[in-house]
Amino acid sequence: MKDYLSVIRSSQLFSGVSEEEVIAMLSCLKAERKDFPKDAFLLRAGDTAESIGLVLSGSVLVIQEDIWGNRNILSKAGPGQTFAAAFACAPGSRLNVSVVAETPVTAMFLNVKRILTVCPSACTHHSRIIRNLLGELAGKNLRFSEKLTHMxxxxxxxxxxxxxxxxxxxxxxxxxxxxxxxxxxxxxxxxxxxxxxxxxxxxxxxxxxxxxxxxxxxxx
Missing domain, CATH: 1.10.10.10 (Winged helix-like DNA-binding domain superfamily/Winged helix DNA-binding domain)
Structure with a gap:
């Protein structure tokens, strides 16, 4: 994961967190790295999400498809951007979207329970990442509202x-x-x-x- 520290630190989720703090937090948050080929599904509609995804390299599309295969693109995420955060923060909810690799993708998955549960020492960088997550969710909500305006x-x-x-x-x-x-x-x-x-x-x-x-x- 150290090869992607600059990407991780550039993300809104880890904004204001030092490199040393990021390294410590990745272990605390049970960060898991996965690689996907082009056109592979990182998540499928109907799945449940327990982790927030963060793109380390490549790009993904968040899509909705009907049973006839008609596709509606909701958003795109590149290096340093997250996906499935809202679903991960709503325990038990099933995805009504799929996340597919537009290119070969390396992604990191962070256990959302670990993010939302402040450690006993209430460290400042953990509190900061929770604030960052709220800001990111709000921003995505605004962008989705814009999309509804366009459509x-x-x-x-x-x-x-x-x-x-x-x-x-x-x-x-x-x-x-x-x-x-x-x-x-x-x-x-x-x-x-x-x-x-x-x-x-x-x-x-x-x-x-x-x-x-x-x-x-x-x-x-």
Missing amino acids: GQRTTRAKLMSYFSAEAQRLGKYEFDIPFSRQQLADYLGVERSGLSLELGKMRGEGLLDFHKSHFVLKV
Whole structure:
């Protein structure tokens, strides 16, 4: 796990925790490292989660699929980002999402009971990680609320404009990279890929934006 200390310390979950404290906490929290090939399921809908996952390398997609295989992407997590935290914090709840490896992935799993149970000495770094977890859960809740706003728009163009506006406001600039491929963006917004690509072309033709692959420039 020492090879990934810089990634672990860069995560919001371990923000403000020193390297020495991280090393001590990984043992206390029963940290377990696992490797997954591309397209493997780290967690499946219907599973229960007792641990919080943290991506050490690669990236994962949090998805919902119906019985016909139609996919809705809820979020994406890369190095230093967590997944399944809300489910792990709700004992006995079953996942209504799956977590799949977008690329080959190395992930760390932390026992949530160990996180939420403060050790007898009530060490400051343990209290800090609990505060960090609350902050991360709140942030994910806000991002999910944003996604609902995007999907609530009536047209593909309106959904795209809502998404790009939110990204520009979040990043504080009009030029940025998005974390999704075209198909993933279509799945995230709940639209057909062909319609999304057509609308992006129209928006570029009208001078609203420019793009190359996942790099976008908004023209306002």
